[in-house]
Amino acid sequence: MKIVQVATTGKKVHIPEKLTKQEQIYEELASIVGNKYVEDDIGVLYVYSKDMTELGQYLPNLIVMPKTTEEVSEILKLANKYKVPVQCQVKGLNMGGVHAPLAGGIMIDLRRMNRILEIDEEAEYALVEAGVTWADLRRELQEKHPNFRLSYPFAPAQTGVVSNALLGGHLRFSTKYGPPSDQILSAEVVVPTGEIAYVGSRGLVKAWDHRQDLPDLLGLFIAWHGTTGIVTKAAIRIIPKPKYEEKIVFGTKNVETTCELPRRLARTHSFDAVSVIDWRYLMVAMKKCSDIPITGPPDDIPEGIHTVIYSSFESEEELASKRKIAKSLAEKYDAQIMPPEVFDVEFRRQADAIDGCPVLGAPGGVGMCFSGAGKGAGLSWIGGLGPDKYIKNLWVKTREIFAKYQKIFPQLVVHEMCWGHIGCFREIVSFDVCDPEQVEQVRKAHEEEVRLLLDHGYVIYKPPKFATDIIINEYMDKGFYQLMKKIRETLDPNHIMAPGRWEL
């Protein structure tokens, strides 16, 4: 692997050596998918290697764009024949660099597999291919199934639905409906040796609609970062739209109430989404990113923390009851519910500016909001799911970690999941990728943040390679390690799938 350090950014670009028999592999790939859908030009390879993070940049040797599950299967058989690494990508937008081909090899771009195969309103799922994006699915629902919606991710609309759900994290309605992986009901997978199988209820019967009370092999593909196979189709849960929906924004005065109020709100089982955003996230969402100082909030907004809740309801009585709950908790925790006139203005400003930010709206180009105040737009985060009783600790200690690094400042987000059973805590940093010092500070802060979360019993979602290495070497149970290793060796005897990811 040749490593080039980019002068502008300090980023290391990893360029793999040419594969043995690369021309032959190219020809065979072309015979599977057609010449038009195989690329080995360095310009194209470079495009697939770049992302918005502070992490290293890795080029594949070849890119292939299959259209069908059978083609994916053939590609994997070919990769086994030549023992070539394989990495999958849909949009390459995750912020853990999880799509990067750490060992080069074949990059399978799944975006041509973009059909929405079925939407079953009765069973409340959409059956989609791996290349379908949230934008595609939302459009389909809007046009043909207007009584349904999705629990959107905190991501641009162009993110892949299946990959997003498999990688985990949190969604707009995770308070009520749980994490992304809970939205997958059944799936079609191609295992590393090329065989095709169904998991979830579809594996046992001809129904895609659930994964309860059966050997849940779907778990073999969730958060495994493509090391156990490629999910080519999945049934994703769709959500009936409530008759009405109200969004409430609270202003909280200090960290204690900021962290306690949402827990209490979530645990009433009354609100579909309860999340917390800090002043900077709010500013970013309001597209003021260019003016945001690197340091903390301005003096007139001591914390500027907002709790946002969505409340869906079917009748005026239900609304009145939910408002009462919100009001009484706000009083208890000395939080301010934005009065209607302020609330309207405030909310409209946010909503208008936020565009697709799923905190308050549909999925969308939230990425652009984070393009940062410096020359180059960098964006990266570390987040985890775990006991929400530690959120205050995480909030305070994360601020302490970042206080050591003068050139970067985190935006904090909290999301109550599963009615407050678990919490999602995430720091996001928008930084200047053209400032090597900032890049280095982000790297160091994230490493500390990973350990902070792990020490509090939080599991990192979409962990970058450095984080999985920390987990494996310092935290993982030995039995778990052995079991994971055995599964991986059984499924992928030639170790072709995403080498370097969850490397045991």
Next chain:
Amino acid sequence: MTEITWQRLTEWTYKCIGCRSCITEYKKTFPHHRFDYICPFDYQEKSFTYSPAGKIRVISGMLEGIVPLDMHAAEILYMDPLCKACENDCLADHGSHIVDMFVVARERFVEEGILPPKVKEFLENISKYGNPWGEPAVKRAEWAKNVKGVKKYKRGDEYLLYVGCIESFDPLGQKIPSAFAELLATVGVSFGILGEEELCSGNDVRLLGERGLFEMLVEKNMKTFKDLGVKKIVTLSPHDYNAFKNMYPEYGDMPEVIHYTQLLHELIKNGKIKLSSFNAKVTYHDPCFLGRYNNIYDEPREILKSIPGIELVEMKRNKENALCCGGGCGNFYFGFLNSKARIREAYNTGAEILAVACPSCGTMLESASKENGLEDKILIMSIPEIVKKTLLSGT
């Protein structure tokens, strides 16, 4: 066009985080985003590389010295009609300069002489013959031979009718000046054409990065306009309109420039053109260089709506969010892209006629219509042809 330095280009390439807001409609439909794809590349089944965000990455790879300035990179950068749809929806700092970024990068390929063969041929033909096909200048006015009232421009004529290249040499394109000139002559507007003295406006030349050739065309065209004392120019192609309106003024004083849809609209509004009934369901395709580049959306629609009997139906992606035909920046000549998705969208409206206001769009859509087997199902007509068909005798 914004003059941008190499340094600024470097900065802007690093401003893109690849969020792909550039490929779907977004801002203009807030808060009811439909997320329809508006980037023509999404219909060509090309890899991510060919999308605006992909191209920006290729440029940054070039700037970093990892992606060589070679023919592969040129092919990626030149496979783009620069339809500006990406600028519509990108909210990042570089968002309103994506076209400028690609043009500056293309200038580098021109400097190095690394151009896809078709692009090279296109530019060479314009350089030698003043048009992309390498046709002799004497053929420019052949379309006018049997058209009543067409003459060479002379001092004192109200309008110089700038015909354009496709309209002069392409058999389909020639229908537009024929119909429009006849309309002008019928209602007594004084106008003239340049005939063999007409030269390419250079809109696409500039966007292909050949600044030297463009400036040569500017110099020659401006001299012609000045020598003839031209006060007003009416263009047929939105590309030419864009060049004269937005690019030429950087080099000196220009006559007043309008697009033919603006003039037709005025003539209809003032009652100079009276229209008879024409029963048809019509949809209209917004050309990028009229719409997104120059914000002219209403006049073409007003013209169509003023014809009794015409039912104007909109395609889902229209106005700022219209899907490009793929023909911009010489792509009508190169054939790198196609218009299949757009013609299907037009057909799906149930319209019998697809009205176009740009000759490049017309040729692209006509060819896609044939490829899709829709030539008998939806008729592609330019606005002047439609208006001429409905012109009341005695107007």
